[in-house]
Amino acid sequence: MKVAVIQFPxxxxxxxxxxxxxxVGLEAELVWHTERSLEGFQAAxxxxxxxxxxxxxxxxxxxxxxxxxxxxxxxxxxxPVVGICNGFQVLTEAGLLPxxxxxxxxxxxxxKEVFLRVERTDLPFTRAYTxxxxxxxxxAHGEGRYYAxxxxxxxxxxxxxxxxxxxxPQEAPSKEGYNPNGSLNDIAGIVNPAGNxxxxxxxxxxxxxxxxxxADGLPFFRSLKQALEVVV
Amino acid sequence: MTQETQPPLLQETGIPLDEYQAIVRLLGREPNxxxxxxxxxxxxEHCSYKNSRPLLRLLPKEGPAVLQxxxxxxxxxxxxxxxxxxxxxxxxxxxxxxxxxxxxATGVGGIIRDIVAMGARPIALLNSLRFGRxxxxxxxxxxxxxxxxxxxxxxxxxxxxxxxxxxxxPDYQENPLVNAxxxxxxxxxxxxxxxxxxxxxxxxxxxxxxxxxxxxxxxxSEELSExxxxxxxxxxxxxxxxxxxxxxxTLEAIRQNLVEGVQDMGAxxxxxxxxxxxxxxxxxxxxxxDRVPQREAGMNPIxxxxxxxxxxxxxxxxxxxxxxxxxxxxxxxxxxVPVAHTIAEPVFRVIQAGQVxxxxxxxxxxxxxxYTREGREDPAIxxxxxxxxxxxxxxxxxxxxxxxLLSSPNLCSRAxxxxxxxxxxxxxxxxxxxxxxxxxxRIKGTQRGLAVKVDANPRYSKLAPRLGxxxxxxxxxxxxxxxxxxxxxxxxxxxxxxxxxxxxxxELSETIRGLAEASRALGLPVVSGxxxxxxxxxxxxxxPTPMVGVVGLLENLEHRAQQGFxxxxxxxxxxxxxxxxxxxxxxxxxxxxxxxGSPPPLDLAQEARAQAAIRALxxxxxxxxxxxxxxxxxxxxxxxMCLPRGLGATLEVRSPARPDAVLFGxxxxxxxxxxxxxxxxxxxxxxxxxxxxxxxxxxxxxSTLTIxxxxxxxxxxxxxxxxxxxxxxxxVLP
Numbered sequence: 001m002k003v004a005v006i007q008f009p010x011x012x013x014x015x016x017x018x019x020x021x022x023x024v025g026l027e028a029e030l031v032w033h034t035e036r037s038l039e040g041f042q043a044a045x046x047x048x049x050x051x052x053x054x055x056x057x058x059x060x061x062x063x064x065x066x067x068x069x070x071x072x073x074x075x076x077x078x079x080p081v082v083g084i085c086n087g088f089q090v091l092t093e094a095g096l097l098p099x100x101x102x103x104x105x106x107x108x109x110x111x112k113e114v115f116l117r118v119e120r121t122d123l124p125f126t127r128a129y130t131x132x133x134x135x136x137x138x139x140a141h142g143e144g145r146y147y148a149x150x151x152x153x154x155x156x157x158x159x160x161x162x163x164x165x166x167x168x169p170q171e172a173p174s175k176e177g178y179n180p181n182g183s184l185n186d187i188a189g190i191v192n193p194a195g196n197x198x199x200x201x202x203x204x205x206x207x208x209x210x211x212x213x214x215a216d217g218l219p220f221f222r223s224l225k226q227a228l229e230v231v232v
Numbered sequence: 233m234t235q236e237t238q239p240p241l242l243q244e245t246g247i248p249l250d251e252y253q254a255i256v257r258l259l260g261r262e263p264n265x266x267x268x269x270x271x272x273x274x275x276x277e278h279c280s281y282k283n284s285r286p287l288l289r290l291l292p293k294e295g296p297a298v299l300q301x302x303x304x305x306x307x308x309x310x311x312x313x314x315x316x317x318x319x320x321x322x323x324x325x326x327x328x329x330x331x332x333x334x335x336x337a338t339g340v341g342g343i344i345r346d347i348v349a350m351g352a353r354p355i356a357l358l359n360s361l362r363f364g365r366x367x368x369x370x371x372x373x374x375x376x377x378x379x380x381x382x383x384x385x386x387x388x389x390x391x392x393x394x395x396x397x398x399x400x401x402p403d404y405q406e407n408p409l410v411n412a413x414x415x416x417x418x419x420x421x422x423x424x425x426x427x428x429x430x431x432x433x434x435x436x437x438x439x440x441x442x443x444x445x446x447x448x449x450x451x452x453s454e455e456l457s458e459x460x461x462x463x464x465x466x467x468x469x470x471x472x473x474x475x476x477x478x479x480x481x482t483l484e485a486i487r488q489n490l491v492e493g494v495q496d497m498g499a500x501x502x503x504x505x506x507x508x509x510x511x512x513x514x515x516x517x518x519x520x521x522d523r524v525p526q527r528e529a530g531m532n533p534i535x536x537x538x539x540x541x542x543x544x545x546x547x548x549x550x551x552x553x554x555x556x557x558x559x560x561x562x563x564x565x566x567x568x569v570p571v572a573h574t575i576a577e578p579v580f581r582v583i584q585a586g587q588v589x590x591x592x593x594x595x596x597x598x599x600x601x602x603y604t605r606e607g608r609e610d611p612a613i614x615x616x617x618x619x620x621x622x623x624x625x626x627x628x629x630x631x632x633x634x635x636x637l638l639s640s641p642n643l644c645s646r647a648x649x650x651x652x653x654x655x656x657x658x659x660x661x662x663x664x665x666x667x668x669x670x671x672x673x674r675i676k677g678t679q680r681g682l683a684v685k686v687d688a689n690p691r692y693s694k695l696a697p698r699l700g701x702x703x704x705x706x707x708x709x710x711x712x713x714x715x716x717x718x719x720x721x722x723x724x725x726x727x728x729x730x731x732x733x734x735x736x737x738x739e740l741s742e743t744i745r746g747l748a749e750a751s752r753a754l755g756l757p758v759v760s761g762x763x764x765x766x767x768x769x770x771x772x773x774x775x776p777t778p779m780v781g782v783v784g785l786l787e788n789l790e791h792r793a794q795q796g797f798x799x800x801x802x803x804x805x806x807x808x809x810x811x812x813x814x815x816x817x818x819x820x821x822x823x824x825x826x827x828x829g830s831p832p833p834l835d836l837a838q839e840a841r842a843q844a845a846i847r848a849l850x851x852x853x854x855x856x857x858x859x860x861x862x863x864x865x866x867x868x869x870x871x872x873m874c875l876p877r878g879l880g881a882t883l884e885v886r887s888p889a890r891p892d893a894v895l896f897g898x899x900x901x902x903x904x905x906x907x908x909x910x911x912x913x914x915x916x917x918x919x920x921x922x923x924x925x926x927x928x929x930x931x932x933x934x935s936t937l938t939i940x941x942x943x944x945x946x947x948x949x950x951x952x953x954x955x956x957x958x959x960x961x962x963x964v965l966p
Contacts, residue, residue, distance in 0.1 A: 053474075111654045
């Protein structure tokens with residue numbers, strides 16, 4: 001039950017992901033993007049950052065990395081694959097998840113805490129949450145506005161593929177202004193139809209200890225651990 | 233000899249005749265054109281500190297925790313359990329004035345490389361920014377560009393920007409200031425210096441050399457002028473992606489113990505990095521220009537030697553590790569080329585196509601003549617300071633002043649800026665921007681934390697440079713103390729006017745003397761720094777602006793404080809006097825439109841006691857909320873404590889002094905904190921034991937800030953204050 005944290009040149013949340021995975025007792029290792037085998041790994045995490053500098057389009061070059069063949073194979077075999085932030089962008093560019101992440105409506109990088117509603121708790125990433133639970137998790141991205149055509153969006157909703165949605169804190173008087181980037185349907189994270197490939201813009205690995213301001217991301221990694229224990 | 237009759241080479245390089253004569257003496261012959269350019273950049277103020285070095289000797293640099301003081305790429309201080317912290321601040325003012333995005337971005341990239349060169353992993357960035365009037369279109373262009381540049385570089389390279397400060401003042405209209413500070417963490421045994429042993433190959437690592445940033449160090453050492461726009465090619469272009477790869481390669485090479493010496497290739501490029509490496513090692517060096525990785529064909533020796541292309545480092549491998557280093561670089565897809573080697577003869581020799589194109593003693597380049605000049609205070613400043621403020625009318629409506637102050641560009645919310653910076657990557661940021669007087673970073677695997685803060689008050693420094701500098705250090709240290717950190721040492725970014733004018737030299741000299749005095753009194757050594765002079769033009773001179781970055785240690789992170797009230801019912805206590813001063817205050821500027829009077833006096837012994845007391849209160853676990861009373865005085869400080877969590881307060885201030893001085897006047901060594909009733913008596917006792925004046929002002933609670941004065945009841949709904957406070961910068965940065 002070992003997790004591969006994929007390191008693209010320019011990844012910068014790789015160490016943070018590694019720290020969070022190990023914090024819940026998962027075995028995890030960094031895997032450089034030129035690797036052609038993920039033998040021995042039962043899950044892959046594509047971390048945040050600016051792969052290849054993101055000068056072309058976020059995630060657009062990383063999909064050509066040799067290691068992505070293997071990530072694709074893991075995904076096809078039903079092993080958990082998760083992309084966080086830039087990792088989510090890579091997964092959409094690679095066609096492992098539908099839609100695209102466009103520039104935020106405010107047209108600049110935004111780093112702040114947001115609130116997320118958990119829409120599904122039957123996934124290897126969310127079993128430790130309660131249905132409808134509202135999480136406090138930071139975002140840090142310039143291109144996080146989830147976009148898909150109407151048909152795809154409709155399909156995502158019907159198949160219950162939206163896993164996390166931006167929402168307001170429960171005590172907030174207004175339900176306005178909580179979507180930080182203009183994502184359609186307030187989408188923060190989605191999963192593939194099989195339920196094993198997940199992408200999300202917010203950073204659960206930045207909210208795994210109360211000293212960092214929130215531990216609401218911890219169940220995300222605990223869920224993964226539980227799921228991988230079942231696999232073995 | 234007059235300007236007209238000088239040899240054309242002197243006119244071309246701008247080297248003064250007396251320095252030219254010194255160069256001829258040192259060489260024993262006339263220099264060739266390339267050699268003269270080497271001197272031009274190495275003897276620039278930016279590289280040589282020729283106007284500031286004699287003054288900088290006044291600063292205390294020693295301390296029990298100091299592992300490396302000024303003179304290397306960055307200062308290093310030990311923090312226990314085998315860990316040390318490297319930090320430095322650096323200016324990128326002139327580049328940012330002509331090309332704000334790249335100017336600021338490469339300022340960040342450069343300071344990161346300085347930290348990496350010490351063997352430290354960068355864990356935090358801070359910045360200190362100065363702009364002109366916020367309603368001026370050019371100011372908006374500069375603010376947006378500088379913030380974008382910092383975000384562009386810092387976010388992508390993955391080092392969190394955890395703190396900073398920004399100040400708007402008309403004297404910076406023509407000449408903005410952009411100083412960036414970086415803090416890195418290292419194992420004591422992995423400390424690296426700019427050193428090489430004899431006969432070692434010297435590797436050029438990272439990005440290729442192009443025609444960008446040629447002569448940047450010299451450009452930074454001139455006054456900005458109409459022609460400055462034409463110096464846009466002197467501005468370097470940053471590439472955080474290559475910066476990230478170069479950083480990881482360097483840190484990995486150090487971790488694998490492949491290298492004996494590391495040097496950043498920054499200002500003055502190959503010239504400075506290689507000649508300094510040789511000089512510090514007591515050796516000479518032979519550089520083969522043909523081996524330098526080049527981005528474009530046909531670059532001549534002067535261009536190659538002066539290029540400030542970014543994302544380049546100098547690494548000296550340990551014997552036998554050359555191939556391991558080259559293999560590591562190949563993994564990152566970077567050049568690693570032995571462009572030079574060290575030699576016994578102490579000369580810097582540049583070879584191209586088998587010919588020696590320059591040969592200069594390394595000591596000659598390093599030992600620039602220094603200048604001690606006569607300073608004289610600008611009489612206009614002395615007149616402003618002497619203005620009698622007692623005659624100032626007390627406003628009839630005190631109620632409306634607090635929202636006005638909170639919407640001042642210097643006091644309003646900084647969220648529109650810091651939200652554009654990734655302040656959490658690395659998952660070490662315990663206290664994020666907006667939540668405390670200083671940022672706190674945890675050190676993974678320990679109970680320890682670092683508190684970091686950069687600060688300077690240009691109004692104080694403008695009106696009284698020496699006192700202003702003392703305030704800058706006292707306040708930065710106070711900010712570190714009120715979150716629970718024990719200040720260890722500091723770095724200083726000294727931004728001043730032209731040192732060749734009596735006024736400019738006076739302000740530089742007074743600033744350094746003030747810092748020296750405060751350093752000694754507070755027991756804080758300076759371990760690194762930067763001098764940016766010539767921030768002056770025909771019609772302006774910036775206020776002396778000593779940006780002081782203090783790093784402090786929290787031995788137990790459990791005991792820390794934040795700025796906002798957390799618990800209704802807690803008692804609110806003020807350390808220090810109720811009354812502040814109007815001189816040089818933000819209130820005087822915003823409400824009365826005056827910048828005059830003397831900044832408040834500073835009793836450094838009381839300052840040290842106040843800081844020790846608040847640290848002790850936090851250490852005891854009695855205090856979890858504390859805040860420095862700074863610009864805007866008591867009322868603004870209280871509002872700043874109410875806003876983070878929307879928790880109000882009711883207080884009574886009984887003072888015979890004029891009410892505007894009590895509510896909005898400024899004075900140092902004052903700290904507000906809140907404490908649970910169970911610990912109130914013990915806390916007060918602790919303050920008495922420290923010999924500190926204090927006032928129990930009221931209690932936390934409600935949704936308003938309410939202040940009862942002898943003559944009035946002032947009540948502000950927090951929602952109104954929040955609106956006033958949040959709106960102004962959003963207009964500049966939507």
